[in-house]
Amino acid sequence: MSKKYDAIIIGCGSNGIAAAIRLQQKGLKTAIFEQAAVPGGATKTKELTLPGFKHDVGSAIMPLGLASPFFRNLPLQQYGLEWVFPEVAYAHPFDDGTAYACYKDIQATAAQLGEDQDAYLNLINPLLENWDKLNEDLLGPLGIPDHPLQFMKFGLKALPSAKMIADKYFKNEKTKMFFYGSAAHSTLPLNTLISASFGLVLTTSAHKYNWPFPKGGAGNFFDALVQHYKSLGGEIYCDQLVNDIRDLPNAYSYLFDLTPKQLLKIKGLNFNSLYRKRLEAYKYGAGVFKMDWALSEPIPFTSEKCRKAATIHLGFSQKEIEESEKGIHDKKMTDTPYVLVAQHTPFDSTRAPEGKHTAWAYIHVPNGDTTDYTEIIENQIERAAPGFKDTILERSAMNTVALEQFDPNLVGGDINGGRQDITQLFTRPVAKISPYATPDPRVYICSSSTPPGGGVHGMCGFHAAQKALKDHFSELL
Known part of the structure; x- marks a missing residue:
């Protein structure tokens, strides 16, 4: 390809498209090269179980999608994006059949908490x-x-x-x-x-914006981003696995929506040995085991508050949740793990055939774990929703290996692009004044392995684009 670009973005997840849109907004000529057949990274919707049942393969609820300082100012509604706002942002059921609900109204939320109000x-x-x-x-x-x-x-x-x-x-x-x-x-x-x-x-974002999700599937959110990017003149090339930067068209800057593991495999990058060693030392976090179900009816939660929430957090004692989240790092899984559940169809009937429903859930597991946790997850849901198993028409399960095959950025099933502890939250992937810049003055990192980390908010891409603009096109800032 003989075209000349101002900037090329490698990888079309939410951060790659955010970087590309930001650069295109400033009048630059950009292109995205994506290894998959369809752009979107982990933000895709597919029929994973039965025909007509639409499941979000990766991201399902987007608490930061609407709260993002960058995404929320884009005219995505012009491209068909509709946000669905459940009455309850998230709910937490207890073993006695009661639950607490996080409403957008902070006073209504606090009123449930008795002496903790x-x-x-x-x-x-x-x-x-x-x-x-x-x-x-x-x-x-x-x-x-x-x-x-x-x-x-x-x-x-x-x-x-x-x-x-x-x-x-x-x-x-x-x-x-x-x-x-x-x-x-x-x-x-x-x-x-x-x-x-x-x-x-x-929690604060729930009270500010609720925890909404895109009508019809998370893929619709990304489709709107792609259409907006193309309306600005941007170009996307799919099925383009990049192994060598020298195979790409000439550009002043290259922004990689990749984690360190993949970036280190790219040939032709002018990285010194010290920087390479620091990238090699980057720590990945826990993985996830993720499930989707086609259901004959909504999840039969005992608590009405749970039936009004799109997101449900399952963990039935303080000790149980603490041990669950500690155990994944000690490679000691419990039989009662913390489970994240999402249910869309009670609020969005477009995702399943008439009268039918879908559900989505995952648990945290050791990075790279290939154990099948289907029964354990379904048992946890059954505790809050007796009869849940009887509603299952078909199920799909993805372990950490399957998730990484689906999206190579999910290294070992890590959905956050790296461990987000005190050592790596703001200093990812390495500690330097600008974590987006690299020793190669042409090359930037714009993935969730840079601040602020995981989540569909696009801010890693936005800040990487701002750095590239400052370095190469400062007159446009």
């Missing part, structure tokens, strides 16, 4: 009130924050472990479990520093 408001309300000041700093690289006082106050709550925050603020075990439900999205042991930050950010 005021503590919940004291913990979350300041973050909610200052979200617009904190959002861009939280979803970006480590640096001087635009609002240092508010950021410092957030940091005092975010730096501790989820267990420390839960035990400090809450008296009731149910409230602690409720907080653990969102904090455990970190895929970290809940006694690990900074694990609280995930619970705080995700």
Whole structure:
């Protein structure tokens, strides 16, 4: 290909497309080269079980898709994107048949918590009130924050472990479990520093935006991004596995939506030995074992609150959730793991044949684990929804190997592009002033292996694009 581009993006996941859109917005000529037949990374929708049942293969609920400072300002509704807002952002059922619901209304949420009502408001309300000041700093690289006082106050709550925050603020075990439900999205042991930050950010975003999902499937969100990118003049080439940067057209800059493991395999990069060693030392996090079901009816949750939520966190005691999330890093899986469940069809009938339903779930597992956890997951759902197994028409299961085959960025089943602990949250993939830049002045990393890490928010790609603009096209900033 003899064309000349200003920038080429390798990999078309949510961060690759975000980087490409940002550069194209500034008038640059860009192209994306994607190894898969269809763009989207892990944000795809397929019929995994039976004809007519649409399942999100990777991302299913997008709490940060609408909260993203970049994505939310794009005119994606012009390309058919519709957000679905369930009445309850997420719910957490308990063994006694009751549940707590996270409503968009923080007062309604806190009112369920009894003696912990005021503590919940004291913990979350300041973050909610200052979200617009904190959002861009939280979803970006480590640096001087635009609002240092508010950021410092957030940091005092975010730096501790989820267990420390839960035990400090809450008296009731149910409230602690409720907080653990969102904090455990970190895929970290809940006694690990900074694990609280995930619970705080995700809970606050639920009160600010709800936890919406795209009507018809997560793939529709990505289709809208692709259409918008093409409307700006961008080009996408699929089925293009890049092994050598010298095989790509000439460009001033190349942005790789790849994790370090894949990037190190690319030939022709001018990386010194020290940088290569640092990339080789990059740590990947836990994997996931993921399931989809075609159902004859909605999941029969005992609690009505769970039936009104698109996302349900399963874990039936504080100790059970703590041991589950610690065990995956010790390679000691429990029979009662923390389970993330998503149900779309009670709120979006377009995803299944009339009267039928779908469900989606995963658990955290050791990186690279190939054990079949089907029975364990279904047993956990059955505890909150007796009769669930009787509704199953067909199931699909993907272990860590299958997930990595589906999307090579999911190394060992790690959906966050690398471990997101205190050593790698802001300094991923290596500790340097700009984590997006590399020793090769043409080459940038824009994947979830850069700040702010995993999630469908596009901010890794946006910040990498900003760095490339500053280095090569500063007159456009």
